[in-house]
Amino acid sequence: MSEIKLEHLVKKYGDGFAAVNDVSLDIRDGEFMILVGPSGCGKSTLLRMVVGLEDITSGDLHINGERVNDKAPRDRNLAMVFQNYALYPHLSVYENIAFPLRLQRSRHPEPEIDEMVRRAAGLLELEEHLERKPANLSGGQRQRVAMGRALVRDADAFLFDEPLSNLDAKLRGQMRTEIARIQRRLGTTTIYVTHDQTEAMTLGDRVAVLRRGILQQCASPRELYEQPVNLFVAGFIGSPPMNFLPGRVEGDVLHLPIGDVPLPEAARAAATGHDLLIAGIRPELFEDASVLDRSRQAGGVLVDLDIDVTEWLGNELYAYVPYEPDPAVRAKLDELDRDLDGEGMRTQLVVSLDAQSRVRDGDRARLWFDPARMHLFDPESGVTLTRDEEVAARLDAENEDLRQGSLERARRAADRAVPA
């Protein structure tokens, strides 16, 4: 059992810069928590504060109900995998993994150490490499040794700092599933830092999105995707990213650069008092009208667009439609782009269509989408106006149920595997 509680944590570096600013998180027992955000947003700093390598400027950190702000790393009983693995180059793989155990020699006799190291090595398929030195291993193997060193002892929680960022894309995918499998199996509380939203979405029970040291939203992947609290979260989560279009409100109609759409029932209340809104439409909400079921067309609107470039990927087709943004929201969208590590590229709409679609570069295509699933944002504050708290709460509860269920299953499976 281990719960980690962050209460108003602040980290100010020597120059007075607040790398982490008033972050509160409640990480539950056995939970896989992701810290995600663009580079430089303070994820690593926050993780290092939890593990004890960085002093806490203000706020409290509790592990299992005990305040640990002033405890040395070794007294916090957390295991960490570093971004560049930090393997000990002068020790063999075996000794690297055994290192944490040897430091508590009083508690482990030699045969027990051997058994624990071999069990960890077995879990990570490192048995053949135990006698080798880290310098002679491939990137993926080193990564697994680093994980072995973390798994081998009975730590209260695992902390990962971008553990997959040094691997190539294929290996990254494999290791990602491997980490998910091991975490489920051991049911150990885990905090995982990444800048990659795919990793965040696939691994996390819950995901905490950070921007410039400030926590934006902490929720299940599904809630982040469907009910983001603001422009930043909406733009960060999802790939390809959400399209942001300026929209002028006129009665019940919203004028978008791609055409006029009726304001959906639910959004009307939110839109009152605003002339100008930012509309967020995910690429996959668009469909090619010519291959869409007649029955589905009823609920949505049709827009005719000039397609600039298409990319056919086999399972889907991306089409790009450039447009001129409204100068009134230009500044806001540029700022958002910078926050998201964007390149300040041309403003264009990205749509993801069925792979059956015959739309090609230069075509004028008729696309369909359902405005009811569109998000609307306040152009000044960036707050989501269409967020439905009830739905969000339901998603949250559902997510927690599912998590408890799978943790329960994993624990039962583990009990069966190791009869008491």
Place this chain on the structure above:
Amino acid sequence: MDRQLSTRAKVGWALGGLAILVYALFPVAWIVSLSLKAPSDLSNQQFLPTRFSLENYREIFTGNASELFLSALRNSVGICLIATFISVVLAMFAAYAIARLEFPGKRLILSTALAVAIFPVISIVTPLFNLWRQIGLYDTWPGLIIPYLSLTLPISIWTLSAFFREIPWEMEQAAQVDGATNWQAFRKVIVPLAAPGVFTTAIISFFIAWNDFVYGISLTSTERARPVPAALAFFTGSSQFELPTGAISAAAVIVTIPVVVLILLFQRRIVAGLTNGAVKG
């Protein structure tokens, strides 16, 4: 075309290397040959001895010159080892601070060390001579160890801080998270990683002290503290009509041997240590 050029280049390099080798090794070969000549052969104007004789070696180890030579050898070894040890320990602390900590005056320390290193030794010998005589350090071991530190410390600090900068300090943090105390992290992780650098530095320091002549000759007067390079100048022939050339050559060969052996044994380490600052691993 490519191949031809590279063959020609190879031959050129080989010839160039050979020329340098001959140029550098010829005096060494000459001394070795001199040391093996019998006294009657010494000025026969031939490169090789007509008859190989170990008489010169006998002379310095058991003969007339032995008193001078053996005590000088003992002085040299003792003084150089102590100077090396002190300089490496001090340089380790300094380099650790320079590599790990941000503090005002960091650049000042490094540039002062460099300034000391290039300061001409000969200009401080006379004042030192007077000072040492006044405070009783003249012709003692500490009287040489202290000036030797001024030779070895700057280079030790520079080599070690270049080396320490390359140590991935995240490793120390990893060890702490793994459950090590600060001291355990230092001893089990940092020391093994730093050892090659410390070792290289120690060898370089030792040679610098070992090769010194100016301090050795100026700050000593008897065999109490006189090191080998200085002692060579005091060798006399067996009679006043004989030059001590043979004995000097033999002694020179003997003091070169540790240098050559150490270099050969630790060639790789030294090269790795020296290039460590320049090449990122």
